[in-house]
Structures are given as structure tokens and as C-alpha cells.
Amino acid sequence: MKRIKLFAVLTIVLILTACSGEKKKNEQSLDQAISKIEVMDFHSTHRCMTCNAIEKNTKYTLNTYFSRELEENKITFQVINVDEKENEKVAEKFEAAGTALILNVIKNGKETKIDLTDFAFMNGNDQDVFSKELKAKIDTELKIL
Numbered sequence: 001m002k003r004i005k006l007f008a009v010l011t012i013v014l015i016l017t018a019c020s021g022e023k024k025k026n027e028q029s030l031d032q033a034i035s036k037i038e039v040m041d042f043h044s045t046h047r048c049m050t051c052n053a054i055e056k057n058t059k060y061t062l063n064t065y066f067s068r069e070l071e072e073n074k075i076t077f078q079v080i081n082v083d084e085k086e087n088e089k090v091a092e093k094f095e096a097a098g099t100a101l102i103l104n105v106i107k108n109g110k111e112t113k114i115d116l117t118d119f120a121f122m123n124g125n126d127q128d129v130f131s132k133e134l135k136a137k138i139d140t141e142l143k144i145l
Helices: 004-016 049-065 069-071 087-092 115-122 126-141
Strands: 026-027 035-041 076-079 100-107 110-117
Touching: 035 126, 049 069, 049 076, 049 115, 049 126, 069 076, 069 115, 076 087, 087 110, 100 115, 100 126
Parallel strands: 035 076
Antiparallel strands: 026 110, 035 100, 100 110
16 A cells, blocks of 8 residues: 555656746857747657647647748747757756746847746647747747847
8 A cells, every 4th residue: 555655646746747847037148140039848758638739739839920930040949858868958958857848039149048838838738829829929039039
């Protein structure tokens, strides 16, 4: 019985860790000539329905409203598995231990990280709301580039 309780507690902790995120806005500097928005969808190997919906709805939004910006590399989109060794450094840089949706706004080489994870989880399963709000957030950031 103790093993079952321990297993249940560990499972809950694992799920909460894999699907957690905090709103943060951090700044760092890069090459001064770079100005773009990196949309980064972090996830773990084992994904829930909402985690999959976040990726699907982010792709939909970018392809529907920002296809020109994607072609021009003014906006980039990356799907990153935090469990893969080669993604360890980028996951650490963006403090992504599981599912996270990050806008990394780079203006004149200066990075501003905007964590949209809470927004993504609250709206991930509603494509219309998710897409409308994500579009508005990206539009706002594009205006300052």
C-alpha cells in the first residue's frame, strides 16, 4: 500500500514538473544587427493533450497570420524536446523543465524573453481563443522591432 501511495505522489510530481511554467521577462544581449521573434515551444517526451494542442495551435497561428514573417525569418518557430541531451542548454537558458511557450523577442541584438506558458495552458484547447490572443501578443511585439 505504501508503494502505491509513493508511486501516486511521484507521478503527480512528475506531471506538475513537466507541465509547469512561470511568467518571466528577462533580457540579454546578442549581435546588434539581429531583430526578430523566436517562438519556442518546449515539451517533454511524454506529452498531454493540452501540450500537443499548444504546438498545433501555435503552428496554425503562425502559418495563418505570419507566413510572410516566417519566410523572411522575422519570426522563427522551434519545437524543442527538453528531454533530449542536445537541447539541454537551450532549455536551461529559457528555464524550461517541461512544457513552455516562450516568445524570445530580439531587438537590435537585445533579447527579451516573454513566458506565455500560463496563457497557453489556459487556452491551448480552444483554437479560436488561443490563435486570436497569440496573434495579438505577436503583433504587439512586432510593432517594437
